[in-house]
Amino acid sequence: MAHPKREYGMDAMQTGDTELIRAINRFHVLDTIRRFEPISRAEIGERTQLSRTTVSAIITALLDEGVIYYDEGEPAGLPVKSGPQAKAVIARGRPRVLLRMNPNAAYVVGAKLSMHQVSITVTNLRADPLSCLVLPIRTWRLGAALIADLLEDGIRAAVAQAGITMAQIAGVGVGLPGFIDSVAGISHWSPILAAEPTPVPFAKMLGDRLGVSAVIENDANLVALAERWFGHGQGVDNFVIVTVEAGIGMGLFINGDLYRGHHGMGTEFGHSKIDRRGPLCRCGQHGCIEAFTADYAILREARKIVDLPPTEDEPSIEAAVCEVTRMARAGHAGLRAVFDTAGEILGLGIANLVNIIDPGKVIISGAGMRAADLLEPSVRAAVAAGSLQVLNGRCEIIFHDWTDEVWARGAASLVLQGLYRVPWSRNARIEMAI
Numbered sequence: 001m002a003h004p005k006r007e008y009g010m011d012a013m014q015t016g017d018t019e020l021i022r023a024i025n026r027f028h029v030l031d032t033i034r035r036f037e038p039i040s041r042a043e044i045g046e047r048t049q050l051s052r053t054t055v056s057a058i059i060t061a062l063l064d065e066g067v068i069y070y071d072e073g074e075p076a077g078l079p080v081k082s083g084p085q086a087k088a089v090i091a092r093g094r095p096r097v098l099l100r101m102n103p104n105a106a107y108v109v110g111a112k113l114s115m116h117q118v119s120i121t122v123t124n125l126r127a128d129p130l131s132c133l134v135l136p137i138r139t140w141r142l143g144a145a146l147i148a149d150l151l152e153d154g155i156r157a158a159v160a161q162a163g164i165t166m167a168q169i170a171g172v173g174v175g176l177p178g179f180i181d182s183v184a185g186i187s188h189w190s191p192i193l194a195a196e197p198t199p200v201p202f203a204k205m206l207g208d209r210l211g212v213s214a215v216i217e218n219d220a221n222l223v224a225l226a227e228r229w230f231g232h233g234q235g236v237d238n239f240v241i242v243t244v245e246a247g248i249g250m251g252l253f254i255n256g257d258l259y260r261g262h263h264g265m266g267t268e269f270g271h272s273k274i275d276r277r278g279p280l281c282r283c284g285q286h287g288c289i290e291a292f293t294a295d296y297a298i299l300r301e302a303r304k305i306v307d308l309p310p311t312e313d314e315p316s317i318e319a320a321v322c323e324v325t326r327m328a329r330a331g332h333a334g335l336r337a338v339f340d341t342a343g344e345i346l347g348l349g350i351a352n353l354v355n356i357i358d359p360g361k362v363i364i365s366g367a368g369m370r371a372a373d374l375l376e377p378s379v380r381a382a383v384a385a386g387s388l389q390v391l392n393g394r395c396e397i398i399f400h401d402w403t404d405e406v407w408a409r410g411a412a413s414l415v416l417q418g419l420y421r422v423p424w425s426r427n428a429r430i431e432m433a434i
């Protein structure tokens, strides 16, 4: 009999849900191989606390599916040794046979929609990028159907560029800013789809065009997923991601599960209020953290001190923020103070999160990390000053170097959850078998 892990297993046993126990055990074995490969059966047993019989049954199934293979020196991606061949290896009684994941057992597509561009990445099961495509498209001017058409064309081109076919794609994950119900596949509101008067079933629109399952998710949640699978969130059940860029986003893992809120639209950290008489936010209310710390807020304050060219769209805002960052870094005292204040407000907000959630880590990420060196001292000081004494210093604050690849990995992780049959996404409606 298996020894299911922690509360998942107990909960499942009490409800008699053997399917769930099986899914949980399978996930733990596969995740252990992914993280610690090459790895022996004995070590898998030690790390997962599963019985030899259970580990053996799961490994046999994974070998048959081609998801893992015996490491006998062959490079990843070669034909999988399973079935009778695999049994022959076992029968020879080799003392230590190592297992590896076959990264090319499945391919997925990750896409990120932002106001002025669409980024598409094709990855394998390990989220290694195989091809990337960036399309300069002003999405916010277009209707949902046209965006879906352009995304379809881009995805087909990126898949061809990766040297594979659409038939080999197990799923597509798309990240976009806004209020996204990932389970239902609906965008309730997004600045990308602002031209649409009603909620948009974007996952279905894209899935129908491609003939492949598509999943959509809030972009900050994608970063949280990427950190959970590949970054600082590995092995940490409670952590927070704060993304700083055009807006301020947040992704939250609680008890190993991505927290979305009762209506699927929670964790709007950027719109938590710091000062009710504060500046006007894009949401129409006053004094949100975002209205002090996002790119547009930095520019608003910088314009009071230095002359800057007019900014009309996201690329020109980006260019102006980069210039302001450069001047501050070169020693402009007034502009340094702008970043100090933005960092202080951000740190105050994070101290509140630390006090409410008691996370193991807070990871600060996003394009705003171009100015991480300017923000970091005041963020850290404000977190230290605002955290309850009992929590002070216990939560690790990480400033994560930023690359667009994080989005792609996150979007890929969205699909990988389905492929790995991750038990913590029990509600997700992705049912894809490898």
Ligand SMILES: [Zn+2]
Pocket (backbone or CB within 6 Å): 270, 271, 281, 282, 283, 284, 285, 288, 290, 291
């Ligand atoms: Zn707001």
